[in-house]
Amino acid sequence: MTRQLYLSQDTSARAVGAERLAKTWAKEPGIELVRTSSRGAFYLEPLVEVDGPNGRLGWPNATVRDLPRILQGEGGVPVEDLAFLAKQTRVTFANAGVTRPHSLEDYRSHGGFKGLEAALRSTPQGVIQEVTASELRGRGGAAFPVWRKWQAAQETQADRKYVVANADEGDAGTYCDRMIMEGEPFRLIEGMLIAAHAIGATKGYIYCRYEYPAAARSLRAAIDILTRSGYLGTPTYPSPLEGEGKGGGAGAFELEVFVGAGSYVCGEETALLQSLEGKRGMVQAKPPYPAVSGLYGKPTLISNVLTFATIPTILARGGPWHASLGTEHSKGTMPLQIGGRVKRPGLVEVPFGLTLEEAIEEYGGGMSVGARFKAVQVGGPLGSLFTRANLKTKICYDAFARAGAILGHGGIVVFDQETDMVELTRHYMAFTADESCGKCTPCRVGSVRAREILDGIAAGQGQPGDLELLADLGETMKQASLCALGGRAPYPVLTAIEHFRKEFQ
Amino acid sequence: MSRIASILKRLCETEHADSRRPNILGTLLAVQSELGHVPQEAVPEIAAVLGVTDAEVAGVLSFYPDLRIQAPGRHVVRVCLGESCVANHCKRTLKELEKTLAVHLGETTRDGRFTLEKVYCVGNCAVSPTVMIDENVHGRVVPASVSTLLKDYR
Numbered sequence: 282m283t284r285q286l287y288l289s290q291d292t293s294a295r296a297v298g299a300e301r302l303a304k305t306w307a308k309e310p311g312i313e314l315v316r317t318s319s320r321g322a323f324y325l326e327p328l329v330e331v332d333g334p335n336g337r338l339g340w341p342n343a344t345v346r347d348l349p350r351i352l353q354g355e356g357g358v359p360v361e362d363l364a365f366l367a368k369q370t371r372v373t374f375a376n377a378g379v380t381r382p383h384s385l386e387d388y389r390s391h392g393g394f395k396g397l398e399a400a401l402r403s404t405p406q407g408v409i410q411e412v413t414a415s416e417l418r419g420r421g422g423a424a425f426p427v428w429r430k431w432q433a434a435q436e437t438q439a440d441r442k443y444v445v446a447n448a449d450e451g452d453a454g455t456y457c458d459r460m461i462m463e464g465e466p467f468r469l470i471e472g473m474l475i476a477a478h479a480i481g482a483t484k485g486y487i488y489c490r491y492e493y494p495a496a497a498r499s500l501r502a503a504i505d506i507l508t509r510s511g512y513l514g515t516p517t518y519p520s521p522l523e524g525e526g527k528g529g530g531a532g533a534f535e536l537e538v539f540v541g542a543g544s545y546v547c548g549e550e551t552a553l554l555q556s557l558e559g560k561r562g563m564v565q566a567k568p569p570y571p572a573v574s575g576l577y578g579k580p581t582l583i584s585n586v587l588t589f590a591t592i593p594t595i596l597a598r599g600g601p602w603h604a605s606l607g608t609e610h611s612k613g614t615m616p617l618q619i620g621g622r623v624k625r626p627g628l629v630e631v632p633f634g635l636t637l638e639e640a641i642e643e644y645g646g647g648m649s650v651g652a653r654f655k656a657v658q659v660g661g662p663l664g665s666l667f668t669r670a671n672l673k674t675k676i677c678y679d680a681f682a683r684a685g686a687i688l689g690h691g692g693i694v695v696f697d698q699e700t701d702m703v704e705l706t707r708h709y710m711a712f713t714a715d716e717s718c719g720k721c722t723p724c725r726v727g728s729v730r731a732r733e734i735l736d737g738i739a740a741g742q743g744q745p746g747d748l749e750l751l752a753d754l755g756e757t758m759k760q761a762s763l764c765a766l767g768g769r770a771p772y773p774v775l776t777a778i779e780h781f782r783k784e785f786q
Numbered sequence: 787m788s789r790i791a792s793i794l795k796r797l798c799e800t801e802h803a804d805s806r807r808p809n810i811l812g813t814l815l816a817v818q819s820e821l822g823h824v825p826q827e828a829v830p831e832i833a834a835v836l837g838v839t840d841a842e843v844a845g846v847l848s849f850y851p852d853l854r855i856q857a858p859g860r861h862v863v864r865v866c867l868g869e870s871c872v873a874n875h876c877k878r879t880l881k882e883l884e885k886t887l888a889v890h891l892g893e894t895t896r897d898g899r900f901t902l903e904k905v906y907c908v909g910n911c912a913v914s915p916t917v918m919i920d921e922n923v924h925g926r927v928v929p930a931s932v933s934t935l936l937k938d939y940r
Contacts, residue, residue, distance in 0.1 A: 321912075454869045491852045495923075541850075541852075542814075559812050560842075561845055561849040562849065661869070692870075694911070700873065718849075
């Protein structure tokens with residue numbers, strides 16, 4: 282009898298040995314390797330699973346020598362009962378670790394295309410009403426009400442409209458978009474198809490980072506499959522959904538992957554559209570907003586990968602269902618990506634509203650062995666630092682705004698006592714100086730000057746007044762930059778100085 | 787026909803109907819994927835084919851960190867300096883790599899085998915520190931595992 286072993290093909294699983302297991306076991310008689318997405322419990326990877334009598338049994342951190350134990354069922358743990366996973370509210374990541382990324386059969390049997398079918402039964406206006414009722418806010422970082430973009434793009438008349446997925450997931454410490462693109466690309470594309478139906482777009486792009494080669498390959502493979510099966514491409518294909526829809530939508534939408542070339546600022550939507558046109562990724566002043574005049578001057582609905590991936594379930598289960606999760610102004614779930622010096626780094630999808638402390642302790646498992654908590658940064662390289670005193674802050678847009686912080690794309694990075702705060706802030710400003718597009722002087726020049734001041738402090742050659750100068754410079758950057766790169770870059774530096782002033786003197 | 791001319795010719799033939807204007811970045815990436823880099827001397831030729839100025843092409847070429855004007859070593863080793871890697875003390879891994887390869891960031895080893903570079907996050911944060919070699923992502927790379935890791939890349 283052939284035994285099926287489930288093993289993730291996610292980049293992070295392969296990065297810690299899943300590929301070695303797959304290669305070694307490929308020729309093993311009597312076993313069939315099923316390559317799935319990852320559950321996001323990366324501290325367990327490589328994780329090998331088999332079907333048990335009551336759900337999957339798993340062998341965490343498996344090595345090639347574990348095969349006999351696995352085949353005998355010795356020592357396997359019920360995966361879905363693990364506290365890390367059992368306490369989560371998996372919606373967008375419900376199928377993570379369960380299904381095969383490019384199996385349409387798996388996708389359909391796990392709720393795939395239910396949202397698209399509902400959208401095609403409804404009118405474009407009806408779809409926008411569901412999105413409005415869901416109170417979904419953009420998940421890329423700006424948290425803009427999603428329905429407003431859809432409404433504006435739908436209302437603007439044009440011969441051609443675009444739907445663009447921002448897959449330039451550049452915030453360090455985040456990887457949920459990568460997991461979607463590698464693990465369930467059909468979900469992203471289904472969300473884009475629903476958007477195309479709602480605004481009347483015929484062409485879409487996914488702008489994927491250069492650093493995500495596996496994601497780009499996965500997306501291209503998924504587009505191929507969906508084109509062959511009639512969901513994508515020109516309307517000459519007989520659509521599998523024909524008869525159900527009221528014209529437009531599935532089958533009439535063409536989708537392409539465009540790979541960038543390593544620029545952080547291209548994650549900003551106007552810079553991304555410039556880059557997609559092949560130009561330098563320079564931030565543009567708004568208005569006009571992309572929904573009115575975007576790619577090649579046409580109405581363009583641009584949203585983050587995670588935002589699009591949230592759409593199918595909203596359409597399948599209804600906007601009010603989505604609005605029933607979370608807090609007053611932060612509805613739905615958020616996949617937090619917990620990393621740094623914690624015991625259990627990984628993806629944690631939960632409704633908004635838990636505290637930072639709960640995220641770090643209950644899901645992250647507390648600090649790694651030998652590490653003591655020093656600070657936590659939320660929201661990528663532009664996010665503020667929190668100390669132990671602020672860990673009761675609730676994870677939702679309002680509480681973070683009150684704290685002068687951002688939730689960004691949900692990255693949470695925990696630093697330990699060995700972290701040198703001067704070196705860390707110097708690192709942040711070096712990053713901004715490297716990545717500034719150069720349009721706004723405060724960002725272009727300010728980041729370089731700030732880095733130089735911090736270089737001096739790090740070398741023990743700080744001058745009196747340095748910290749005041751940094752504060753002043755930071756204030757100018759906050760006030761006078763067009764986009765969040767310049768406007769937010771001072772936050773990690775200034776919060777580090779605020780909380781760890783002694784280290785800077 | 788020069789190698790660049792033949793790449794450009796092929797690109798123009800498959801040029802998408804959507805790109806009413808020439809896509810400079812797409813063209814440069816296509817050239818790089820065939821040659822490994824975009825030689826500075828190729829700028830006028832690319833500009834002529836696309837019908838744009840040399841400055842526009844040079845501007846795009848210098849804007850994007852992943853477009854290179856010099857051929858890299860046989861393998862590109864990229865150390866991740868994203869926050870999760872920094873928190874997991876990737877600078878120690880970087881130091882070990884610099885010591886083992888006897889180069890600094892941005893340099894190529896004398897035998898042309900490795901180019902050492904930095905990268906800001908490859909989304910491998912839950913198993914950091916991360917080192918990406920060519921298109922392969924390696925996780926939990928502590929200083930002690932550096933020499934074994936490099937052995938697989940000849």
